[in-house]
Amino acid sequence: xxxxxxxxxxxxxxxxxxxxxxxxxxxxxxxxxxxxxxxxxxxxxxxxxxxxxxxxxxxxxxxxxxxxxxxxxxxxxxxxxxxxxxxxxxxxxxxxxxxxxxxxxxxxxxxxxxxxxxxxxxxxxxxxxxxxxxxxxxxxxxxxxxxxxxxxxxxxxxxxxxxxxxxxxxxxxxxxxxxxxxxxxxxxxxxxxxxxxxxxxxxx
Amino acid sequence: xxxxxxxxxxxxxxxxxxxxxxxxxxxxxxxxxxxxxxxxxxxxxxxxxxxxxxxxxxxxxxxxxxxxxxxxxxxxxxxxxxxxxxxxxxxxxxxxxxxxxxxxxxxxxxxxxxxxxxxxxxxxxxxxxxxxxxxxxxxxxxxxxxxxxxxxxxxxxxxxxxxxxxxxxxxxxxxxxxxxxxxxxxxxxxxxxxxxxxxxxxxx
Numbered sequence: 308x309x310x311x312x313x314x315x316x317x318x319x320x321x322x323x324x325x326x327x328x329x330x331x332x333x334x335x336x337x338x339x340x341x342x343x344x345x346x347x348x349x350x351x352x353x354x355x356x357x358x359x360x361x362x363x364x365x366x367x368x369x370x371x372x373x374x375x376x377x378x379x380x381x382x383x384x385x386x387x388x389x390x391x392x393x394x395x396x397x398x399x400x401x402x403x404x405x406x407x408x409x410x411x412x413x414x415x416x417x418x419x420x421x422x423x424x425x426x427x428x429x430x431x432x433x434x435x436x437x438x439x440x441x442x443x444x445x446x447x448x449x450x451x452x453x454x455x456x457x458x459x460x461x462x463x464x465x466x467x468x469x470x471x472x473x474x475x476x477x478x479x480x481x482x483x484x485x486x487x488x489x490x491x492x493x494x495x496x497x498x499x500x501x502x503x504x505x506x507x508x509x510x511x
Numbered sequence: 512x513x514x515x516x517x518x519x520x521x522x523x524x525x526x527x528x529x530x531x532x533x534x535x536x537x538x539x540x541x542x543x544x545x546x547x548x549x550x551x552x553x554x555x556x557x558x559x560x561x562x563x564x565x566x567x568x569x570x571x572x573x574x575x576x577x578x579x580x581x582x583x584x585x586x587x588x589x590x591x592x593x594x595x596x597x598x599x600x601x602x603x604x605x606x607x608x609x610x611x612x613x614x615x616x617x618x619x620x621x622x623x624x625x626x627x628x629x630x631x632x633x634x635x636x637x638x639x640x641x642x643x644x645x646x647x648x649x650x651x652x653x654x655x656x657x658x659x660x661x662x663x664x665x666x667x668x669x670x671x672x673x674x675x676x677x678x679x680x681x682x683x684x685x686x687x688x689x690x691x692x693x694x695x696x697x698x699x700x701x702x703x704x705x706x707x708x709x710x711x712x713x714x715x
Contacts, residue, residue: 344545458711459711460704460712468701471683474682475678475682482674503710505709506663506707
């Protein structure tokens with residue numbers, strides 16, 4: 308995802324970016340070298356802009372972080388909200404959440420990567436981690452409800468099961484590449500297969 | 512894991528540390544704020560030592576990193592070597608590798624966390640990432656052999672299955688705490704249950 312090639316050059320030697328492009332480059336840089344370690348000067352330098360040209364687009368580094376985290380979190384929350392809105396057994400809702408979460412990861416890879424690497428040193432980060440915590444709690448409640456239905460095994464604690472499944476889902480950001488050989492829809496299907504039915508063949 | 516309480520104080524106001532204690536504090540600090548962002552001065556300050564007192568124990572920050580990564584990698588490699596040394600079906604070996612890897616994670620939580628967060632900017636890091644890559648390839652070969660035996664499902668690619676299962680295993684470093692309520696042996700059992708048999712009850 309490089310927007311650095313000059314295709315959008317507004318004036319000779321002065322690359323022109325719109326807000327979304329600045330945001331994309333910022334998130335990429337945060338993921339490469341860490342949010343705390345990235346200065347506005349680093350970002351300006353990567354973009355080939357002056358700091359003041361950059362401040363034309365965004366008021367602060369934290370605003371860029373907040374927008375990216377909002378993209379990731381609202382995507383995940385929408386998946387959960389949609390699953391809870393339909394009249395269906397908890398286990399079907401859980402299936403929809405797992406597959407939808409993989410979709411958000413592959414669609415919004417860079418913002419979700421940023422979210423998952425947060426260490427929570429600022430107010431924006433703390434608020435994002437709190438929203439993640441609420442999301443995790445709601446998924447755990449869904450796993451527990453599916454256990455009560457008898458559709459999810461009860462010999463693994465609902466909280467541990469949720470963490471393991473989301474550990475599997477979230478690890479996808481470490482290796483999935485949008486231009487790679489793994490199709491995102493097939494990946495969602497593979498995650499569902501492994502999460503719900505395990506590595507053992509069912510017919511065994 | 513704090514060794515900062517002064518129990519090992521050698522002289523009044525001059526905490527004394529052995530090599531292992533310095534290493535433990537260093538790894539903790541690297542995990543908190545990132546290896547690149549941690550200076551020898553930061554570490555000396557956390558320990559309440561001068562930089563020269565610290566250099567009495569270790570020649571460089573990179574030496575501390577190298578020792579910690581060796582602990583994590585040799586632990587994981589030993590699990591794989593032990594599994595490959597026994598005469599057994601590939602699927603049994605894979606079971607031993609999954610459960611053994613969870614054991615290394617819970618036993619050596621801080622060094623493994625450091626390994627998993629590496630971005631690979633130095634020679635030590637690049638070498639460690641290469642050893643991780645070889646480990647992953649060997650596990651993928653084991654998954655493929657177990658597929659050939661008919662003991663692991665073949666409708667998920669062996670490479671993707673390995674990444675998903677190790678994604679699940681590795682995510683444990685994000686929430687497992689040695690003094691927490693989750694027993695490490697039961698955790699290894701839960702990971703095996705979810706990885707091999709999935710969330711669905713088998714009797715369904």
